[in-house]
Amino acid sequence: xxxxxxxxxxxxxxxxxxxxxxxxxxxxxxxxxxxxxxxxxxxxxxxxxxxxxxxxxxxxxxxxxxxxxxxxxxxxxxxxxxxxxxxxxxxxxxxxxxxxxxxxxxxxxxxx
Numbered sequence: 001x002x003x004x005x006x007x008x009x010x011x012x013x014x015x016x017x018x019x020x021x022x023x024x025x026x027x028x029x030x031x032x033x034x035x036x037x038x039x040x041x042x043x044x045x046x047x048x049x050x051x052x053x054x055x056x057x058x059x060x061x062x063x064x065x066x067x068x069x070x071x072x073x074x075x076x077x078x079x080x081x082x083x084x085x086x087x088x089x090x091x092x093x094x095x096x097x098x099x100x101x102x103x104x105x106x107x108x109x110x111x112x
Contacts, residue, residue, distance in 0.1 A: 001061050001062070001063065001100050002061065002062045002087060002088070003059060003060065003061055003062075003088040003096050003099045003100065004059075004060060004061065004062055004065060004085040004086060004087055004088060005057055005058070005059060005085065005086045005088060006029070006057070006058040006059075006060060006065070006068060006069075006072075006083065006084070006085045006086075007055065007056075007057055007082070007083075007084050007085075007086065008055070008056040008057075008058065008072055008076075008081065008082060008083050009038070009040060009053045009054070009055055009056075009081070009082040010053060010054045010055075010056055010076065010077075010078075010081075011053060011054075011077055011078070012036075012052075012053070012054055013034060013036045013054045015054070015076070015077060016032075016034045016036075016054040016055070016056040017034060018075065019032075019056060019071075019072055019075045019076065020032035020034060020056055020058070022071065022075055023058060023068055023071055023072065026071065027064075027102065027103050027104075027105050028058075028060060028064055028067050028068040028071055028103065029058035029059060029060045029064075029068060029103065030059045030060060030098065030099040030101075030102035030103055031058070031059055031099075031102070032056055032057065032058045032059075033056070033057045034054055034055065034056055034057075035054065035055040035057070036054045037052055037054070038052070038053050038054060038055050039051070039052055039053075040052075040053050059088075059099050060099065060103050061099065061100055061103050063103075064103045065085055069083050
């Protein structure tokens with residue numbers, strides 16, 4: 001089963017943490033990494049933007065990707081959030097197997 005990185009930009013670290021917690025606890029992603037204080041420059045609605053954002057990188061499988069994208073869209077504050085996936089071509093086989101196992105597991109109960 002193929003694994004993927006999912007790159008997401010968020011308005012801040014708090015939003016990235018909330019999204020990350022939800023998608024990991026629901027087993028849509030094996031894990032997430034958050035990079036805070038990232039600068040983004042782009043045009044939005046014909047106006048130049050120069051913002052500070054946070055990056056969320058999730059690891060999942062191609063099979064879980066559609067559900068993960070839907071969950072992120074539901075939780076995200078942006079009208080058109082950046083959510084893109086990149087294939088993982090190769091790596092530590094044990095880690096790649098761990099990703100698959102985590103997203104196939106039954107979600108933990110909210111009580112832990």
